[in-house]
Amino acid sequence: EIVMTQSPATLSVSPGERATLSCRASQSVSSNLAWYQQKPGQAPRLLIYGASTRATGIPARFSGSGSGTEFTLTISSLQSEDFAVYSCQQYNNWPPGEWTFGQGTKVEFK
Amino acid sequence: EVQLVQSGAEVKKPGESLKISCKGSGYSFTSYWIGWVRQMPGKGLEWMGIIYPGDSDTRYSPSFQGQVTISADKSISTAYLQWSSLKASDTAMFYCARLYAWGSYRAFDYWGQGTLVTVSS
Numbered sequence: 709e710i711v712m713t714q715s716p717a718t719l720s721v722s723p724g725e726r727a728t729l730s731c732r733a734s735q736s737v738s739s740n741l742a743w744y745q746q747k748p749g750q751a752p753r754l755l756i757y758g759a760s761t762r763a764t765g766i767p768a769r770f771s772g773s774g775s776g777t778e779f780t781l782t783i784s785s786l787q788s789e790d791f792a793v794y795s796c797q798q799y800n801n802w803p804p805g806e807w808t809f810g811q812g813t814k815v816e817f818k
Numbered sequence: 819e820v821q822l823v824q825s826g827a828e829v830k831k832p833g834e835s836l837k838i839s840c841k842g843s844g845y846s847f848t849s850y851w852i853g854w855v856r857q858m859p860g861k862g863l864e865w866m867g868i869i870y871p872g873d874s875d876t877r878y879s880p881s882f883q884g885q886v887t888i889s890a891d892k893s894i895s896t897a898y899l900q901w902s903s904l905k906a907s908d909t910a911m912f913y914c915a916r917l918y919a920w921g922s923y924r925a926f927d928y929w930g931q932g933t934l935v936t937v938s939s
Contacts, residue, residue: 709880742925744863751913751929752855752863758923795863799924804851804877807865 714810720818727783729813731796736776743781747792820844822930829936837900838933840914847895848872851917858910904937
């Protein structure tokens, strides 16, 4: 099973600052990686798929990069509504795939 | 509008059985895989398994194989997650989500609102 490791566990950021979140896979997942945002009491929301493509309606301040085993989610200028938990997810062996999530990075107000 | 509507919160005792549901609407239910995801209190997301309602092809995470059963009834556009004998450690929020494909890339684009399952004696 591929293990996804996210860092840091918690990121303290001030509004307007840049946030950089990392996700590492235990073996190559090519670009089969997605990022999700989850706010308290809400279901996850898809932000990025294919490692770098924003999902419909996602603001341009969110960007994803990387391939293979190293991935990054960058929020260029944090807005108040961006304080949340962010999780990466990979899949392999499609179809139908074996999917694993990272443990999440909490972006909190500094 | 694509929607996944899950059944309501459940409170059960250890050893009891349970089946929760996820009803899809606003799209062709039989043409998209549906995944199930567990979130234990204060913890991260865990993929449990995935089903294709068109033919009920199912794959489980090794961590959940034999612990739960995933099924679907395409006639009523509903997917299910069931337990035959609940344990206290099954207490969690459970989400269903639709799998969408953009070319060769896939991700869960629509999510249900979640079903909270509490198992306590």
